[in-house]
Amino acid sequence: MKRTIRVGLLGCGVVGTGILRLLRDNAETIEGRLGAKLEVVAIAARSAERERDPIVPMERLVFDPFVVAEHPDVEIVLEVMGGVEQAGEVVRRALESGKHVITANKALIAERGDVLIPLAEERGLDLYFEAAVAGGIPIIRVLREALAADRILSLRGILNGTSNYILTRMQRDGLAFDEALRLAQEAGYAEADPTLDISGGDARHKLAILATLAFGARVDPADIPTQGIQDVTSVDCRFAQRFGFVLRPLAIAKPTKDGALSLRVHPALLPSSSVLAGVSGALNAVAIEGAMLGPAMITGLGAGALPTAMSVVSDLVDVGRNLLAGAHGRVPSRAFRGQPKARAVDQAGALRSRYYLRFSVKDRPGVLARIAGVLGAFEVSIEQMLQEGGDHETPAQIVILTHLAREADVVSALSEVDRLSHVVAPTMLLRIEEA
Ligand code: HSE
Numbered sequence: 001m002k003r004t005i006r007v008g009l010l011g012c013g014v015v016g017t018g019i020l021r022l023l024r025d026n027a028e029t030i031e032g033r034l035g036a037k038l039e040v041v042a043i044a045a046r047s048a049e050r051e052r053d054p055i056v057p058m059e060r061l062v063f064d065p066f067v068v069a070e071h072p073d074v075e076i077v078l079e080v081m082g083g084v085e086q087a088g089e090v091v092r093r094a095l096e097s098g099k100h101v102i103t104a105n106k107a108l109i110a111e112r113g114d115v116l117i118p119l120a121e122e123r124g125l126d127l128y129f130e131a132a133v134a135g136g137i138p139i140i141r142v143l144r145e146a147l148a149a150d151r152i153l154s155l156r157g158i159l160n161g162t163s164n165y166i167l168t169r170m171q172r173d174g175l176a177f178d179e180a181l182r183l184a185q186e187a188g189y190a191e192a193d194p195t196l197d198i199s200g201g202d203a204r205h206k207l208a209i210l211a212t213l214a215f216g217a218r219v220d221p222a223d224i225p226t227q228g229i230q231d232v233t234s235v236d237c238r239f240a241q242r243f244g245f246v247l248r249p250l251a252i253a254k255p256t257k258d259g260a261l262s263l264r265v266h267p268a269l270l271p272s273s274s275v276l277a278g279v280s281g282a283l284n285a286v287a288i289e290g291a292m293l294g295p296a297m298i299t300g301l302g303a304g305a306l307p308t309a310m311s312v313v314s315d316l317v318d319v320g321r322n323l324l325a326g327a328h329g330r331v332p333s334r335a336f337r338g339q340p341k342a343r344a345v346d347q348a349g350a351l352r353s354r355y356y357l358r359f360s361v362k363d364r365p366g367v368l369a370r371i372a373g374v375l376g377a378f379e380v381s382i383e384q385m386l387q388e389g390g391d392h393e394t395p396a397q398i399v400i401l402t403h404l405a406r407e408a409d410v411v412s413a414l415s416e417v418d419r420l421s422h423v424v425a426p427t428m429l430l431r432i433e434e435a
Contacts, residue, residue, distance in 0.1 A: 002031070002035070002036055002037055003035075003036040003037070003324065004036065004037040004038070004039050005034075005036050005037070005038050005039070005075055005076065005320050005323060006039050006041045006073045006074055006075050006076075007038055007039065007040045007041065007074065007075070007076050007077075007078060007316065008040070008041065008042045008043075008044075008068035008069070008071050008074035008076070008077045008078070008094075008099070009040050009042070009043040009044065009068065009077075009078050009080070010044045010065050010068055010069070010077060010078065010079045010080065010081045010087075010090060011044065011045075011078075011079065011080035011081035011082065012043050012044070012045035012046075012052070012056060012061065013046075013080070013081075013082075014188070014305045015080040015104060015131075015305055015308050015309055015312070016043070016045075016080050016081075017052075017053045017055060017056060017305065018304075018305030018306050018308065018309035019040075019078060019080065019309040019312055019313060020040065020043075020053075020055045020056060020057075021053075021055050021305075021306070021309070022306060022309045022310060022313050023038060023040065023313060024055065026313075030313065030317060033317055034317050034320050034321060034324075035321075035324060036320060036324060038316065038320065040057075040060065041060060041071065041073050041074060042060055042062055042067065042068045042071045042073075042074060043056065043057070043060050043061050043062070043068070044061075044062055044063070044064065044065040044067065044068040044081070045061050045062075045063060046063070046081075047063070048061075048063060065081060065086070065090045066090060066093055068090075068094075069090045069091075069093040069094035069097060069099065070093060070094070070097045074099055075099060075100065075323060076099060076100045076101070076102065076316060076319055076320065076323070077091075077094040077099045077100070077101050077102070078101075078102050078103075078312055078316065079091055079094075079101060079102070079103040079104070079105055079108070080103075080104045080105070080131075080308075080312065081105075082105055082107075082192075083105075083107075083108075084105075084107050084108055084111055084112065087103075087105055087108050088108055088111075088112045088116070091103065091108065091112075091116055091127075092115075092116060092119065095116065095119050095120050095123060095125055095127070096119075096123075098123065098125070099125070100120075100125050100126045100127070100128075100319045100322075100323070100328070101116075101120065101125070101126075101127045101128075102126075102127075102128045102129070102130075102312055102315040102316055102319060103127070103128075103129050103131075103132060104129070104131035104132055104308055104311070104312055105129070105132060106129075106132040106133060106202070106205040106206050106209060107205050108132075109129045109132050109205075109209050110204075110205040110206075110208045110209050110221050111205075111221070113209070113212070113334070114218065114339075114340075117333050117334060118339065120333070121329060121332075121333075124328050124329055125328060125329075126318075126319045126322055126328050126329065126333070127333050128140075128315040128318060128319055128333060129209070129315070129333070130311040130312070130314060130315045131308045131309075131311035131312045131315070132206070132209060133159065133206040133209050133210055134157070134159055134206065134284040134286060134300075134302040135161075135284065135300075135301055135302040135303045135304065135307045135308045135311065136300050136301045136302065136304070136306075136307025136308060136310050136311055137284055137285075137286065137298055137299065137300045137301075137302060137311075138298070138311065138314070139157075139210065139286045139298060140209075140213060141314075142288075142298060143210065143213040143214055143288075143335055144213060144331060144332070144333075144334075144335040145331060147288070147290060147293065148335070149292070150290035150291055150292050150293050151290065151291040151292075152214040152215065152288060152289070152290060152291075153254070153255070153289040153290065153291055154252070154253070154254040154288070154289045155210055155211070155214050155252070155253045155254070155286060155287070155288050155289075156250060156251070156252045156253075156276060156286070156287045156433070157203075157206070157207070157210065157250070157251045157252075157284070157285060157286040157287070158248055158249060158250065158251075158276060158279050158283070158284050158285045158286075159202070159203040159206040159207060159210075159249075159251045159284055159286075159302065160197050160200075160202050160203040160206075160249055160251075160284075160302070161184075161189045161281075161282035161283065161284055161301070161302040161303045162181075162184045162185075162189045162190040162191070162194060162197035162198065162202075162282070162303075163197055163198060163200075163203070163228075163229045163249035163267070164248065164249055164279070164280070164281065164282060164283065164284070165180070165183070165184045165187070165189055165281055165282040166180040166181055166184055166198070166229060167180075167229060167232065167237070167247045167248060167249060167267065168280045168281050169183060169184075170232070170234050170237045170247075171237040171240065171241060171246060171247055172280070174234055174237075174238075175234070176234055177229075177230070177232065177233065177234070181194060181198065184197075184282070187282065188303070188304065189282045189303045189304070198228050198229050198230045199226070199228035199230065200226040200227060200228040200229070200249070200265040200266065201226070201228075203226075203249065203251045203265045204221045204224045204226050204251070204265045205221050206251065207219075207221075207224060207251040207252075207253060207263060207265055208220070208221040208224060208263075210251075210253060210286070211253040211261060211263055212334050212335075212340050213334055213335040213336075214253060214288075214335075215253070215255060215261060215343070216334075216335070216336035216340055216341060217261055217340055217341060217342075217343040218339070218340035218341060218342050218343070219261070219263065219340075219343075219345065223263070223345045224263045224264065224265055224345065225263070225264045225265070225266075225347070225348035226264070226265040226266065227265070227266035227267065228267075229249055229267045231428065232247060232267055232428075232430075233428075235358070235388075235397055236356075236358060236428060236430065239356070239358065239386065239388075239397070239399045240269050240356070240430075242386060243269070243356075243384065243386070243399075243401060244271060244272055245269035245270060245271060245272060245277075245356075245432070246269070246270055246272050246277045247267055247268070247269060247270075247430075248267070248268060248270050248276055248277065248279070249265075249266075249267050249268075250264075250265070250266060250267070250268045250270075250276070250433060251264075251265045252264050252265075252433070256346060256350075259343070259344070260343065260344040260345060260346050261343055261344070261345050261346065262345075262346045262350070262351065263345050263346070264348070264351070266430075266431055267430060268430065268431050268432065268433040269356050269430055269431070269432045269433070270432075270433050271434070274433075275287060275297055276297075279299050282301065282302070282303065282304075283299055283300065283301065283302070284299065284300065284301070284302030284303075285297055285298065285299035285300075286298055286299075348407055349406070349407050349408030349411065350406070350407070350408070351406070351407040351431070352404050352405065352406055352407070353404065353405070353407065353431045353432060353433075354383070354401060354402055354403060354404055354405070354431075354432040354434075355380075355401070355402045355405060355407075355410050355429060355430070355431060355432065356399065356400075356401055356428075356429070356430040356431070356432060357399065357400045357401075357402065357410070357414070357427055357428070357429055358397055358398070358399045358427065358428040358430075359371055359397070359398045359399075359400070359417065359423060359427050360395040360396075360397060360423065360424050360425035360427075361390075361395055361396050361398060361422050361423050361424060362390075362395060362396070362422040362424060363390030363391065363395070363396040364422050367398075367420075367422045367423075368385075368387075368398060370420055370422075371398070371400075371417055371420070371423075374413050374416050374417050374420075375400070375402070375413050375417075377413070378409040378410070378412050378413035378416075379405065379406075379409050380402050380405045380409055380410055380413050381402060381403040381405065382400050382401075382402060382403075383400075383401045383402055383403045384400070384401040385398065385399065385400050385401075386398075386399050387399075395424045395425070401432065410429065411429075414427045414429060
């Protein structure tokens with residue numbers, strides 16, 4: 001008779017229910033690939049009150065996650081409850097009880113991975129987290145296994161579907177930011193607190209995880225210079241288009257020449273012919289440049305019940321295979337053996353880039369000359385310029401694209417420009433990412 005692997009599920013919301021559905025609908029395929037049956041024997045939910053999908057076996061529901069983490073029959077725990085504090089405690093308890101753990105929780109891995117992963121390794125357990133970054137896209141496995149032979153030269157991702165959806169709708173359909181955000185929430189892409197999506201916090205956690213896998217570096221998410229999309233307006237989308245660019249929410253990681261890492265999360269103008277510019281709506285993507293491989297890109301849905309459940313259950317199949325083969329820890333969770341190494345992260349000001357600067361000014365003689373004068377004094381050279389609007393009622397919008405400049409110089413120039421008498425609002429700064 002076939003072996004049955006017993007599983008505990010922490011969390012019975014959208015993703016937890018998606019996992020139950022996937023395990024039922026793909027049971028034959030999964031069993032064929034794993035060579036064993038999977039059975040969910042206990043499920044921890046937050047509330048007894050909530051109405052549940054009929055797929056949920058009510059007799060297996062408990063309301064204390066520690067019961068699942070320590071359940072004597074459970075061999076593998078799936079964590080999709082979210083949050084850091086309680087989830088961290090429950091996962092620690094599961095590992096201490098000898099269970100393998102699979103989590104979809106990016107904040108948990110980015111903030112507690114340094115404690116939980118060594119704990120798993122010490123105990124000969126697997127701790128996998130494919131669904132934590134870019135939902136259904138198997139980017140963790142690609143970095144950990146498929147590219148194990150290569151040095152990564154750069155990694156550029158669209159890691160937040162909500163932000164990508166919002167910028168796409170603003171640019172393509174001329175929607176205002178708030179309207180586009182409302183539609184993203186209705187479609188179910190956004191986090192419970194969408195501030196995490198639009199402020200770049202969600203992408204920053206994901207980038208920290210990817211940078212550790214790509215470069216073997218310990219990365220504190222708080223060290224990553226981050227700009228959200230919340231200040232981008234439909235005016236910026238229109239100007240970007242006039243200059244031949246599209247706006248995308250990017251997360252970028254590159255080693256620098258002096259051995260540090262350049263990491264950043266921000267909306268960026270991309271040439272409309274670039275591959276990442278073609279990744280629109282709620283899609284995520286990761287473009288990698290390998291020293292030997294050259295360029296490669298993987299794209300797909302980064303959120304949603306079934307794509308996320310698919311990644312969780314693929315990890316389950318992987319860990320189940322290790323269980324059957326007695327081969328736990330064969331592949332290190334974070335791609336490199338041992339602890340990630342401390343590595344300097346460049347300050348935002350060190351970046352050299354081309355910039356998009358939008359000035360809101362009273363349309364008076366000499367205003368442009370004064371702005372250009374300040375930019376010139378800080379070694380920021382103008383490449384192109386466009387102006388829209390401007391009468392006695394409404395401010396004019398002047399957009400300048402710069403040549404390559406050092407970000408610290410651009411920021412210093414803008415703090416002076418923003419004090420000029422005819423400048424009526426803080427200047428919008430966006431980076432231009434070459435193809
Ligand atoms: N809220 C995230 C996004 C999905 O919009 O991409 C989960 O990480």
